[in-house]
Amino acid sequence: MLKAFSVLWLAVFMPTLFLILPTGLSPISLINAYVEENYYEETYRGTFYLLKQHLQSVPQAQWPDAISALSDTFGYSLQLQPVEDVTLDSDQKDKLLAGAYVLSTTDHSALLHRVEESPWVISLGLNQSLEEHVRRNSRGTFHLLAQAMQTIPVSDWTQYLQSVNQQVPYTLLLQTDDELKLSATETTLLNNAQPVVRQQPDGQMTLYYRLNAPYVLQADQVDGQYPFGHYYGLLLITFVIFISAAMFLWVYPLWRDLNRLAVTANDFGEGRLEKRAKVSRSSTVEKLGRSFNQMADSIEEMILGQREMTNAIAHDLRTPLYRLRFAFEMLGSEETTTAQKDKYENVIRASIDDLDHLINQTLVLSRYSRITDVSQFRECELARLIEKELDHFRDEHAGLVIEYRCCDDLREMTAVVDSRAMVRALNNLLSNAGRFARTTIRVTLSSREDQFSLIVEDDGCGLPESAWGKIFEPFAQENNAPRERNSGHGLGLAIVQQIANWHKGHVSIQHSTLGGARFDISWPKQSRQSVPETA
Structure with missing residues (x-):
């Protein structure tokens, strides 16, 4: 049973896991990527056409500034990148260089298209990146913290942050400009009351927000990901357990009934013709058990009939044989007259005819007792x-x-x-x-x-x-x-x-x-x- 269950388990779950796990070879992922890429290409083809017309109206050296100026008018990010800076696999890179539309999902979904015969690629964001998502979600929180801290002395800020730390799932610290090493872009964002986001190697985020100079509010270990992965794994394990239990509840009765049927077949084959398969009507092999019993009934009936016929043939053979033996004994006797010898010779001929008729009839019956x-x-x-x-x-x-x-x-x-x-x-x-x-x-x-x-x-x-x-x-x-x-x-x-x-x-x-x-x-x-x- 264990072997049958293992084979069935692998036959069910290996293709299932191959389909549902988010791998690059999953047919569902490949089909979804193909459909999604075609959809976005048809949707934004006109947008890219207008962007390329706009770029061709200005010198190529001004293209980055032109795209930067247009990016504020788009709902998501619009960037102009050099071809060599785009992170794609070899097949996608070849498609991009050939002038095709490529959907990139490395960080966030973006539709890429190369400007004809140029080293530049237009990247149109289809959804916000993780840093942008965290920056937008944290802006209101930092604004409220800054307002609250403005109402208390600077000397009490550290104590205030300790009380707030008990209410938030990350750590709030107070830093100064001297303690931080910020780039010019990050400094500009801070001065414009915008949060600065840095992603750590472990996937966590560190955020900075400008308070009164030179103080900067720092938030450590900010998790910007939804915890869906844990629930997905738990759901997958639960799914496997339930399906495995259902498979076991199906395989075990099947194995049990087949095992009983095999035992019955062995007993029947050893000559115990009264043995019959006992299978419940709800069993999967109920029809097989019923067919086996019908076969066993037919075989038992045939064997018993053959036994009866064999006994009857032996009984019917005995009479003409006795006649033959008696006739031959009388023919060998010296006291037998000529008339009696003629009589016994007729008995011998009649007995031989009787035996021949019996044998012929038995052969005919045997012939028509077979399969048609x-x-x-x-x-x-x-x-x-x-x-x-x-x-x-x-x-x-x-x-x-x-x-x-x-x-x-x-x-x-x-x-x-x-x-x-x-x-x-x-x-x-x-x-x-x-x-x-x-x-x-x-x-x-x-x-x-x-x-x-x-x-x-x-x-x-x-x-x-x-x-x-x-x-x-x-x-x-x-x-x-x-x-x-x-x-x-x-x-x-x-x-x-x-x-x-x-x-x-x-x-x-x-x-x-x-x-x-x-x-x-x-x-x-x-x-x-x-x-x-x-x-």
């Missing part, structure tokens, strides 16, 4: 074939009236059957009827919407209903306990039943209106395409 061989099925005019066989039967039974009922449409219709097997079934039923009929045998061939029916009935004594259930069993005979050679061996009707099964039909017995027994073989019509063509 569709190669034996052919189109034939069944009505005419039956009529031909009835003509032969009339010649052999001149004292009986043989009636044949078949409509004219059916005489012209073809049927897909094993003609040899169907003739054998008809002859067996005729032979059976001929032994009991007084004067009349009636044969009827009919056709319904989806099946054929062949009926043989006689005006004999019939069979009691108590015998209907076992009359089709091999070696079963009614009112014939001491079997005689001319009465058969009880295989004729068993062969008829197997031939009916061979055609996916069935045979039944009823009372005939003539007074005797009525045997009805019914089988479904088969299409012409379901059988192979004759070679």
Whole structure:
């Protein structure tokens, strides 16, 4: 089970994690980047066209100042950068040099486009950078702090900041210009009452805000990132645990039922034919267990039938063998007269014929007990074939009236059957009827919407209903306990039943209106395409 669960777990979660984790090879990330890049390109194509027209109207040396002047009119940053200063991978760099639009997401999303045949690249920010985001969010807070500190003496500022530190998730310090090393740009921002942001190697931010000169308010360990990463990881772990539990609850019952089925199959294979699979109806393998039980029932029935038939064959072989042994012993006796020898020679011939008939009937029954061989099925005019066989039967039974009922449409219709097997079934039923009929045998061939029916009935004594259930069993005979050679061996009707099964039909017995027994073989019509063509 562990192996099956591991394979299923890997098959489910490896592609899932590959799709949802934000890697460069994730199909979702690649599709999202492609769609996003096309969207922004279509949206800002006209903006870049106007920017390039504006730059071409001034000397190239003035391009940085022109872009700087325009940047204040845009919602997000607008910059002009040298091509060599742009941080891109090799594929994006090649696209940029070829004049294509490139979406950069290194720090914040920006759409890049090279000005034709120049070393400059226009960068249009699509959202604010992390430093800009922190600077805008902290401006109001620093303004309030500066106002509050203006109302108290400078000597109390440090103590005031200590009390404020207990309320904010970062550290506030008081610095002077001498203690800080600020660039000219940063000094300009401070003098204009703008916060200065520095990003530390660990990802945290340090902010500076001008108070009264020479004092500067410093905020350390400012986190500008949303803590979504932690929640995302927790959500991912929870998702994996729940799906794994659901997979286990599905795999374990499946493994348990398959294991039970395997044990049952081994026991059945070792000869314990009464073993059956026990699978609940809600199980995934319930259909497999039901099929196994049906197969086991069929095999058990077949094996028990073979045992019964083997015992019956042995019993039927014993009588002619005893006759042969007795006849040969009497032929070897000196006291046997010539007339007696002729009699015993006839007994030997009759016993040999009896053995030959028994063996042939057993082989026929064995042949039709196998899986249907569709190669034996052919189109034939069944009505005419039956009529031909009835003509032969009339010649052999001149004292009986043989009636044949078949409509004219059916005489012209073809049927897909094993003609040899169907003739054998008809002859067996005729032979059976001929032994009991007084004067009349009636044969009827009919056709319904989806099946054929062949009926043989006689005006004999019939069979009691108590015998209907076992009359089709091999070696079963009614009112014939001491079997005689001319009465058969009880295989004729068993062969008829197997031939009916061979055609996916069935045979039944009823009372005939003539007074005797009525045997009805019914089988479904088969299409012409379901059988192979004759070679």
